Amino acid sequence: MQSNEYRINSTRLFSVLEDWDRSLRTKILAVACGGTALTLKGYKESTKDIDLLIPDPNHHKALIQTLQRLGYKQATQYGWKHPDNTFIFDLFPGSQIYCTALLDSPHLPSMHTLIRKFKYFQLGVLNSYDLIISKMFRGSGVDVQDCLCLLRAEKNDLDLLHLTRRYIDTAGYDTNPEKCKKNFKYFLEEMNREDFDTTKATKELEKWIP
Numbered sequence: 001m002q003s004n005e006y007r008i009n010s011t012r013l014f015s016v017l018e019d020w021d022r023s024l025r026t027k028i029l030a031v032a033c034g035g036t037a038l039t040l041k042g043y044k045e046s047t048k049d050i051d052l053l054i055p056d057p058n059h060h061k062a063l064i065q066t067l068q069r070l071g072y073k074q075a076t077q078y079g080w081k082h083p084d085n086t087f088i089f090d091l092f093p094g095s096q097i098y099c100t101a102l103l104d105s106p107h108l109p110s111m112h113t114l115i116r117k118f119k120y121f122q123l124g125v126l127n128s129y130d131l132i133i134s135k136m137f138r139g140s141g142v143d144v145q146d147c148l149c150l151l152r153a154e155k156n157d158l159d160l161l162h163l164t165r166r167y168i169d170t171a172g173y174d175t176n177p178e179k180c181k182k183n184f185k186y187f188l189e190e191m192n193r194e195d196f197d198t199t200k201a202t203k204e205l206e207k208w209i210p
Contacts, residue, residue, distance in 0.1 A: 006048065006086050006087070007046035007047060007048050007087070008039075008046055008047060008048075008050060008087050009039065009045060009046040010039055010040050010042075013036075013039075013040075013050065014116060017116070017118060017121055017123060018118060019070070020063075020066060020067070020070070020121055021118035021119055021120050021121040023066050023069060023070055024062070024063075024066055024119075024120035024121060025120070026059075026062050026120060027059075027120050027121075027122065028054070028056075028059040028062060028063050028120060028121050028122065029054070029055060029056065029059060029107055029122045029124065030052040030053065030054055030059075030063075030091075030121065030122070030123055030124070031052065031053040031054075031055065031106040031107070031111075031112045031123075031124040031125065031126050032050075032051065032052055032053075032115070032123065032124065032125045032126065033051045033052070033053055033092075033097050033106075033126045033130075033131060033134060034047070034049075034051035034090075034097070034131075034134070034135065035047035035048070035049075035051070035142075035146060036049075036050050036051045036052065037051075037125045037126055037131050038131075038146055038149065038150060040115050040123075040125050041125060041150075041153070043146075043149050043150060043153050044146070044149070048087065049079070049087055049088045049089070049090060050087060050088070050089045050090065051090045051092070051097070052089065052090065052091050052092070053092045053094075053095070053097065053106045053126065054091055054092065054093055054094075055094060055095060055105050055106050055107035056107065057093055057094065060091065060093040060094075063091065064080070064091070067080050067089075070082070071083065072089075075088050076088065076090070078090045078091055078092055078098075079091075097134045098138070099137070099174070099175070100133070100134045100137045100138075100170070100174070101170070101173045101174075102130050102133075102134070102170065103130075103166065103169060103170050104130075106124070106126055106127075106130070110127070111126070111127050111130065112124035112125060112126055112127060113125050113127070128150060128154055128157070128158060129158070129162070129163050129166050130166075130170075131147075131150065132147045132150060132151075132163060132167075133163075133166060133167050133170050135147050136167070136180075136183050136184055136187050137170075137171070137174065137180055137183065138183075139179075139182075139183035139186070139187075144186070144187060144190055147187060148190060148191070148194065151191065151196065152194075155196070160191075160196070160197075160198060160200065160201040161200045161201055161204060163201070164184070164200075164201040164204045164205055165204060167180070167184055168204070168205070168208050171210065177210030178210050180210070181205065181208060181210050184205060185205060188201060188202055188205065
């Protein structure tokens, strides 16, 4: 499984997951988030690292044990890397992406969309609202551009007022809600530059006192 790639596209990702699936003996649900989700949705060509939520703790434990048998080593707190590849798989247990605790478990059918089913491994994509929320909690330049990309592609399906309210509710569990508000305010300003109607969302954000 040798590769000199520094980024991974959906075709290559499916190939890796097929390798995992052949070594699994129990069904596992993984829900893609971050840039991985945008790549699987077809909004990005590739991603540097792979971000997967494993909602069920038993599934997470079984997957880690399988990866260890396949030669993967722990590279970061959540990251696992095969010595023949350059990319890292960040495997988040439960409903938390780094420091972002999602309001609802991603295992719920309404919280993800199933993308691919192997014999044992099932791959979903996190719902778009929580994708944007988790990215904007971090709020890097890449995160902002990724969220704008998603909004452009799904502007007829996303309700900005609902997004804002869900963002505020999620930020209530964050240790730095002031930063969360600052990030989202900047995001709304960027949306305005692209002629999105953010009137209701902006008013909702202005009422929020973290």
